[in-house]
Amino acid sequence: MLAVLIYKLILVFAILGISLVVAMYSTYAERKVAAFMQDRLGPNRAGPFGLLQPLADGVKMFMKEEIIPSVSNQTLFIIGPCIAMTTSLMTSAVIPWSSDLSINGTSYPLQVTDVNIGILYLFGVVSIGVYGIMIGGWASNNKFSLLGALRASSQMISYEIAMGLAIIALVMMTGTLSLREIVEQQPGGHWNILYQPIGFIIFIVCAFAECNRTPFDLAECETELVGGYHTEYSSMKLGFYLFAEYVNMFISSAIISTLYFGGYNFPFMHELGLSPNMLALLGGLVFFAKIFFFIFFFMWIRWTIPRFRYDQLMNLGWKGLLPIALGNIALTGLVMWLTGKIN
Amino acid sequence: MLTQYLFYFLSFLAIFSALLVVFSKNPVQSVLSLIVTFFAIAGHYVLLNAQFLAAVHVIVYAGAIMVLFLFVIMLLNLNEDSEPQKPGWIKFAATITGGLLMVVMIAALRSAAEMPAPQKVDASIGMIKNLGHVLFTDFALPFEISSLLFLVAMVGAVMLGKKEIHNP
Numbered sequence: 258m259l260a261v262l263i264y265k266l267i268l269v270f271a272i273l274g275i276s277l278v279v280a281m282y283s284t285y286a287e288r289k290v291a292a293f294m295q296d297r298l299g300p301n302r303a304g305p306f307g308l309l310q311p312l313a314d315g316v317k318m319f320m321k322e323e324i325i326p327s328v329s330n331q332t333l334f335i336i337g338p339c340i341a342m343t344t345s346l347m348t349s350a351v352i353p354w355s356s357d358l359s360i361n362g363t364s365y366p367l368q369v370t371d372v373n374i375g376i377l378y379l380f381g382v383v384s385i386g387v388y389g390i391m392i393g394g395w396a397s398n399n400k401f402s403l404l405g406a407l408r409a410s411s412q413m414i415s416y417e418i419a420m421g422l423a424i425i426a427l428v429m430m431t432g433t434l435s436l437r438e439i440v441e442q443q444p445g446g447h448w449n450i451l452y453q454p455i456g457f458i459i460f461i462v463c464a465f466a467e468c469n470r471t472p473f474d475l476a477e478c479e480t481e482l483v484g485g486y487h488t489e490y491s492s493m494k495l496g497f498y499l500f501a502e503y504v505n506m507f508i509s510s511a512i513i514s515t516l517y518f519g520g521y522n523f524p525f526m527h528e529l530g531l532s533p534n535m536l537a538l539l540g541g542l543v544f545f546a547k548i549f550f551f552i553f554f555f556m557w558i559r560w561t562i563p564r565f566r567y568d569q570l571m572n573l574g575w576k577g578l579l580p581i582a583l584g585n586i587a588l589t590g591l592v593m594w595l596t597g598k599i600n
Numbered sequence: 601m602l603t604q605y606l607f608y609f610l611s612f613l614a615i616f617s618a619l620l621v622v623f624s625k626n627p628v629q630s631v632l633s634l635i636v637t638f639f640a641i642a643g644h645y646v647l648l649n650a651q652f653l654a655a656v657h658v659i660v661y662a663g664a665i666m667v668l669f670l671f672v673i674m675l676l677n678l679n680e681d682s683e684p685q686k687p688g689w690i691k692f693a694a695t696i697t698g699g700l701l702m703v704v705m706i707a708a709l710r711s712a713a714e715m716p717a718p719q720k721v722d723a724s725i726g727m728i729k730n731l732g733h734v735l736f737t738d739f740a741l742p743f744e745i746s747s748l749l750f751l752v753a754m755v756g757a758v759m760l761g762k763k764e765i766h767n768p
Contacts, residue, residue, distance in 0.1 A: 333628070373727065381658040381659050384663025384664065391667070391674070417663075
C-alpha cells in the first residue's frame with residue numbers, strides 16, 4: 258500500500274514537472290516558430306540559441322511589481338488565476354503516458370489513475386476551467402476584463418458541446434470511457450483517426466477554442482478589449498494565466514494523440530521483438546513526439562489563420578460544428594450497424 | 601475508516617457552503633459557495649461508488665448551469681444596494697413558514713431512528729456499464745420520456761431566445 262502510494266506520488270510529481278517544463282519551453286518554441294514563419298531570428302540572446310529565454314521570462318514575471326486594483330474583490334482576484342492553473346494541471350491525471358513498466362516482477366503503470374470514466378473526468382475538469390477566467394475577469398472590476406471573460410466563457414461552453422458530441426461517436430466505437438482501454442484498442446497503426454476523421458476535425462477545432470488559441474482568441478483581442486480578461490493582472494498572476502494556456506495546449510495535444518492517434522502505439526511495434534520495458538520506453542517517446550507535433554500544429558495555425566469575428570465564431574460553433582457532430586454520431590451508428598458491430 | 605473521515609469532511613463542507621449560499625451578502629459569493637456544495641455532493645457520489653453520477657453532476661451543475669447563473673449575476677452586477685427591501689409582514693410570514701418546516705422536519709427525522717439497517721446492495725451498480733444497461737432495459741420508458749422533456753425545454757428556450765421579426 259505504502260509502496261504504491263510513494264510510486265504514485267513520484268509519478269504525480271514527475272508528470273507535474275514535465276507538464277511545467279514542456280509548457281515553459283512551449284513559450285520559447287512559440288516565439289521561435291513565429292520567427293521562422295515570419296522570416297526572423299526570434300529570441301537568441303539568453304544562452305545558446307536563446308534557450309534560457311523562458312527562465313529569463315519567468316524571473317521577470319516574478320520580479321515585476323504586483324498590482325491589485327483597490328476596488329476589485331481581492332480574494333476572487335487571487336483565486337481566478339489559481340483555478341485556471343489548477344484545472345489545467347489536473348487533467349494530466351488520467352492520461353496513459355505509456356504501457357506498464359515491470360521491474361523485478363512488479364508492474365508500474367505509467368498513468369496516475371485509470372478511472373473507468375476517464376473521458377467524463379476530462380470534461381468535468383475542462384468545464385470547471387471556465388471559472389478561472391470568469392472569476393478573474395469579474396473580480397478585476399474593469400469593463401474590458403468583464404467583456405473578455407464573458408466572451409471567453411461563452412465561447413468555451415459553446416464549443417464544449419460540439420466537443421462532447423465528437424467524443425460520443427468515438428465512445429460508441431470503442432465502447433469504453435477509460436482512456437487506457439481506448440489506447441489499447443489502437444494497437445500498431447490502427448489509430449482511431451482512420452475510423453473517425455470527421456470526429457477528429459471537430460475535436461481539434463473545439464480544442465483550439467477551449468484553449469483560447471488563435472483563430473479563436475477573441476477573449477484577448479487587443480484591438481477591441483486591451484488584454485481581455487487579464488487586463489488588470491500583473492506579475493506572476495498574469496504569468497499564471499498565460500502559463501495555464503500553454504499547459505492546456507500540452508494537455509490537449511496529449512488528449513488528441515491519445516484519442517485519435519493511438520497514444521503510445523506506433524506502427525510495427527509488435528514486429529520489432531523488443532522487451533516490454535523497452536517497448537514502454539519507446540512508446541513513451543513516440544507519445545511525446547506526437548504531442549510535440551500537435552503543439553507545433555497549434556503554433557502553425559496561430560501564425561497562419563487570422564482571428565474570427567465574434568458572430569462568425571458563434572455561428573461556426575452552433576450552426577456548423579454541432580450539426581456535423583450530430584451527423585457524425587448518426588453516421589457512426591449506421592456504419593456500425595451495417596458492419597454488424599451492433600444489431 | 602478513511603472513507604468515514606471523508607464522509608464527515610464532505611458532509612461538513614456541503615452543509616457549511618450551503619449555509620454560506622444563504623447567508624452571504626454578495627450574490628457572486630453565494631453562487632461560488634453553491635458550486636463548492638455541488639463539488640461536495642459529487643464527492644459523496646464517488647464515495648457511494650457512483651462515479652458516473654459524480655462526473656455528470658460536476659459537468660452539468662457546476663460546469664454548465666452555475667456558469668449561466670454566474671453570467672447573469674455578473675452582468676446585472678447585483679450588490680447590497682440593489683437588494684430589494686422586503687416589507688415587515690413578508691419577513692413575519694417567512695419566519696412562521698420556516699418554523700413550520702422545521703416542525704415537519706423534526707417529525708420526519710424522529711422516525712428515522714427506527715429505520716431498518718441499510719441493505720447490502722451491489723456495489724458496482726453505479727458503474728457506467730450497469731447504469732447504461734438498467735437505463736435502456738428496465739427504465740427505458742422513463743428515460744425516453746425525460747429525454748422528450750429535455751427536447752421540449754430546448755425548443756422552448758429557442759422560441760424564447762428568438763428575435764421577434766417585425767413585418768414591414
